Amino acid sequence: MLRLAAVSRRFGGLKVLQDVTLAIPRGGIFGLIGPNGAGKTTVFNLITGLLAPSGGTIEFDGLPLTGLAPHHITRRGIARTFQNIRLFREMSLLDNVVVGLHARLGYGSFDVLAGTARLRRAERQARERAHELLSWVRLDHKLGERADNLSYGEQRRLELARA
Incomplete structure (x- = not known):
């Protein structure tokens, strides 16, 4: 289970996420929708360790992800794609x-x-x-x-x- 509890993120004085709480069961496929600037990408960046939350906790299968480097989070089984396709185009x-x-x-x-x-x-x-x-x-x-x-x-x- 991926669990976010009261997760917040600030950039300077600007609060872009406030008290985000959600739980996604293992193997679940969910979408995160909202208008531009709503914080969707920020949520993914927090889950995958590209950003650190200003507050709250992020756990996967009961283990904390908060503060881990992205490669440690990947080893635990969480990965992402980006808006722009990033493939090795000349490889199979x-x-x-x-x-x-x-x-x-x-x-x-x-x-x-x-x-x-x-x-x-x-x-x-x-x-x-x-x-x-x-x-x-x-x-x-x-x-x-x-x-x-x-x-x-x-x-x-x-x-x-x-x-």
């Missing part, structure tokens, strides 16, 4: 998703340098998971194609799989 769909999984693979520099069994196992698991994610966004039939060959809508779906 499969490789784009595998790159997104690298933050969660659980191997270190030594494994890469030494080519350990742990590295090979993690890479194999990443490719299997990438196949599942591409299937989830209904792009598994194009997994070997380059990302720049996709339509805008397909590129957005690829970003979701990579996140």
Whole structure:
């Protein structure tokens, strides 16, 4: 469960969010809608650690996220996409998703340098998971194609799989 409790954010003297409270169950898909300037992007930036809240708490599965660096939050299972598409356009769909999984693979520099069994196992698991994610966004039939060959809508779906 992702839980925000009385989260606020100030930029100088300007209060852009005040006492935002919400709970999203694991696996839930929710939208955050509102007019320009309502604070939607700020909420995502707070959840993913790009900004720190001025007040309140953010938790995921009962563990605090407040104050964690973005890469630590990603390792806990929270990722995002951005308004502007950010893909590796010359890479295949499969490789784009595998790159997104690298933050969660659980191997270190030594494994890469030494080519350990742990590295090979993690890479194999990443490719299997990438196949599942591409299937989830209904792009598994194009997994070997380059990302720049996709339509805008397909590129957005690829970003979701990579996140």
